[in-house]
Amino acid sequence: MAILEVADVNKRFGGLHALHHLNLQVEEGTTHAIIGPNGAGKSTLLNCFVGRLIPETGSVTFNDASLLGLKPHQINQLGVSRVFQTPEIFEDLSVLENVMIPAFAKADGAFRINAWQRMESRAEICDEAKHILEEMGLVEQREVLSSTLSRGDKRRLELAMCLIQHPKLLLLDEPTAGMSRADTNNTIELLKGISEHGITKIIIEHDMHVVFSLADRISVLAQGTVIAEGTPDEIKGDPKVIEAYLGGELG
Amino acid sequence: MFGNSSRADWIMLIAFSAFVLAAPILLKPFGAAYPDLLQKFAIYGIFAIGFNILFGLTGYLSFGHAAFLGVGSYASVWMFKLFTMNVIPAVLFSIVVAGLFAYIIGFVSLRRSGIYFSILTLAFAQMSYNLAYSVLTPITNGETGLQVRQLVPADRAADYVFILRDEDLRWVDQAFGVVEEGIPITNLFGMKMSGYPGFYFCAVLLILGFFIAMRIARSNFGMVLKAIKSNQNRLSYTGVNTRPYLLAAFVISGMYAGLAGALLAVTDPLAGAERMQWTASGEVVLMTILGGAGTLLGPVLGAGIIKYFENIFSSINDTVLENVFSFLPTTLQEISIAVTSMFVGEGWHLTLGLMFMIIVIFLPGGLMQGLNHLIGLFKRKISTKSVSADSSG
Incomplete structure (x- = not known):
């Protein structure tokens, strides 16, 4: 069953046709990679999923609900979390607080004033946060200010922030951009x-x-x-893909 | 409901309360232990605590908070004029009115962030200031300011419902048969709100305001506000609708300002439009940054220092300086007086400005950062075992 369905989406920036009659289906439970040369429209497409951009035509449906016109927080509340190209975390807060905020957002919804209760008094959220940090290997650093973490640890923290929400769909925008080979392998x-x-x-x-x-x-x-779609093995041997990456004209 | 605060917070609250209640004794060596000034410390402390909930936690810099101060004062004086000289209804009414006013201004201003938000709030405050002088004269009494006056003679009372510039009604007080001689003083169920009772009324509200601000800062709500300051974009992709949180913070800080405005009217039942001017809005920004934005104690400290300079430093004149330097030979004495007089008396702004510059450059976290640093050093000295001193208070 397709969890995310993109049908006939068009998006223009002035004269540039960033997305051109794009169709895409993402099956539930799979890891779906979107690749392509620079300027192919990958980031534009992602921004259409998260509510930052609205395409001119076409539809983006997630679990049979349209995502078009929804605000980023509403899309997140539906179960879509994202990881940014450079880790976006709350640098002024501690590591534990960083994962508690998304947990509260999941438990309490997009807006709920709880100005009297101390954060730590919600035991179930505290425990879950510590559990997820343990899984990510950050539990030792939970009291540390998150801005002091290494880049790799910030990436882990950002993933923890997404995972604590138990998202149905996780969007990863170039999770290894600018990383060394060793860091890249760790992230994989x-x-x-x-x-x-x-x-x-x-x-x-x-x-x-x-x-x-x-x-x-x-x-x-x-x-x-989309010029080609398939399993990794199919894509490896596809001449159209090689052509696109080498910058040749499309037939 | 009170059992959730951590030990450190309780200690801080108790120490703070003790200091505030003992201020008339503790501040004597500084020459600041007279009720008028102590009241100002407490009132502007409340103002700054409230401002810090918005600016310190969310990072949204409002340049129009004096508008809420002014609205609070006007609301209080109207309560005094129309109903009773008891301060409780006036204080409650001011908080509500300032909260509503903040809701309207916040609703519009929070559509933008950063400098545009600041400019919008500044524009609203200046608009309120100018309206108070012009169109709203029937409510604000224009340049003269709104004042508590004598009662209207009973036979003419009916004519005076809407025009109350020179005479008051005080329906509730009249219904209870309170006899007034001349212009009455505000009271708390009969206790006159001038001198030390007035200060202690403000002090209790300061402590209460501090306690509430502390609970907010430690709560889930406060954490979201800090996250807005840290990374608002990430927060919205985390499923949090940031606008209503910001609006709530804005309204709460507006209510604090309304309370401060009400207390200004309680200690001196007069409300003028100059209270809403942008300089007053700027002052609370200075207080918060000087003491340490985002810290709990910082804003109160900053408010105290600025009001101290404004009232004490500015009253040091050449005669006082002559006494201080009397031990020097005449020429040296004259030079010393000439140099130091630039920094005191009329020149107190210069001292404050220099101090502000030094603090912003060397201690961007305000005086509280310096203080925490000192505490950290001290802790390290006494406990040689633990090398890493955590000084986040």
Whole structure:
């Protein structure tokens, strides 16, 4: 069953046709990679999923509900979490607080004033936060200010912030961009590890090594449209993909 | 309901309360232990605590908070004029009116963030200030300011329902048969709110305000506000609708300002439009930054220091300086007086400005950062075992 369905989506920026009659289906429980050369429209597509951009035509449906016109917090409340290209965390707060905020957002909804109770008095959320930090190997650093974490640990923290919400769909925007080979491999291991949670994942990625290590299915984007789709093995041998990456004209 | 605060918070609250209640004794060596000034410390402390809930926690810098101060004062004086000189209804009414006013201004201003938010709040405050002088004269009594006056003679009372510039009604007091001689003083069920009783009334409300602010800062709500300051974008992708949280913080801080405005009217039943001017809004920003934005004690400390400078430092004149430097030879004495007089008396703004610059440059976290640093050093000295001193108070 398709958890996310993108049908005939068009998006223009002035003269640039960023997304051109784009169709995409993401099956539940899979890791779906979206690859493509620079300017292919990968980030534009992701921004249409999270409510930052609204396409001119077409539809984006998640679990049979349209995502178009919803605000980012509403989409998150439906069960879509995202990881940013550079880790976006609450740098002025402690590691534990960083994971407690998304847990509260999940438990209490988008807005609920709870100005009298101390945060720590919600035991079930505290325990869950500590549990997820343990899983991510950050539990020792839970009282530390999160801005002092290393880049790799910030990535782990951001993942923990997403996972504590038990999302149905996790969007990963170039999770290894700008990382060293060793960090990249660590991140791959981390992402493989969270497959056990049974979360559907969409990965946008440049690095083929990452894509072929993680993806169950791959969609190749070029010039705003899907030019190929299939299993990693199918994509590896597809001449259209090689052509797109080498910058040749599309037939 | 009171059992949730941690030990450190209780200690801080008790120490704070003790200090505030003992202020008339503790501040004597500084020459600041007279009720008028102590009241100002407490009132502006409340104002700054409230401002800090918005600015310190969410990072949204409002440049129009004096508007709520002014609205609170007007609301109080109207309660005094129309109903009773008892301060409780006036204080409650002011908080409600300032809260509603803050809701309206916040609803519009919070559509923008950063500098645009600041400019919008500034525009609203200046608008209120100018309206108070012009269109709203029937409510504000324009330049003269709204004052508590003598009662209207009973035979003319009916004519005076809407025009109350020079004479008051005080229906409730009249119904209870309170006899007034001349212009009455505000009271708390008969206890006159001038001098030390007035200060203690403000002090109790300061402690209460501090306690509530502390609970907010430690709560889930406060944590979301801090997260807004830290990374609002991430927060909305985390499923939190940030706008209503901001509006709630804005309204709460507006209510604190309304309370401060009411207390200004309680200690001196007069409300003028100059209370809403942008300089007054700027002052509370200075207080908060000077003491330490985002800390609990910082804003009160900043408010105290600025009011101290305004009232004590500014009253040091050449005669006082002559006494101080009397031990020097005449020429040296004259030079010393000439130099120091630039910094005191009329020149107190210069001292404050220099101090503000030094603090912002060297202690961006305000005086509380410096204080925590000192405590940290001290702790490290006494406990040589633990090398890492955690000084986040």
